[in-house]
Amino acid sequence: MSGDVAVFDIAGDFTRKDCPIPTLHELASAQLETGIHKILFNFEKVGFVDSFGLGQIVSSYISTQKLGGGFKLCQVPPKLMFFLKVVNLIPNVISVYPDETAALESFANPSPPEDPTNLKL
Numbered sequence: 001m002s003g004d005v006a007v008f009d010i011a012g013d014f015t016r017k018d019c020p021i022p023t024l025h026e027l028a029s030a031q032l033e034t035g036i037h038k039i040l041f042n043f044e045k046v047g048f049v050d051s052f053g054l055g056q057i058v059s060s061y062i063s064t065q066k067l068g069g070g071f072k073l074c075q076v077p078p079k080l081m082f083f084l085k086v087v088n089l090i091p092n093v094i095s096v097y098p099d100e101t102a103a104l105e106s107f108a109n110p111s112p113p114e115d116p117t118n119l120k121l
Helices: 024-033 051-066 078-086 100-108
Strands: 006-014 038-049 070-074 095-097
Touching: 006 024, 006 051, 024 038, 024 051, 038 051, 038 078, 038 100, 051 070, 051 078, 070 100, 095 100
Parallel strands: 006 038, 038 070, 070 095
Antiparallel strands: none
């Protein structure tokens, strides 16, 4: 937690095979149920993300939006960033920030993030 924002520092591969119990969506939902409606996923220490991981991100985003909350990502690895762009989730659906500080500040001062889609892969 950082103020009124639930921050999830995700580490390792984010796949069906390496799925934590409870899942990330379950953890985010638990925070939403307690009244915390601002969710931040920090991917600084994440390696590979498969379609299961992407599904967890989307499910968490949808649950947060249904309650009128805010959902953001930060430090997204280039391959995941590319995939989010391909499926049109960024920059118009999910907000992505370069680091945790920028993402946390954006909850206090909402404005669109810089377009993270100009990747050089």
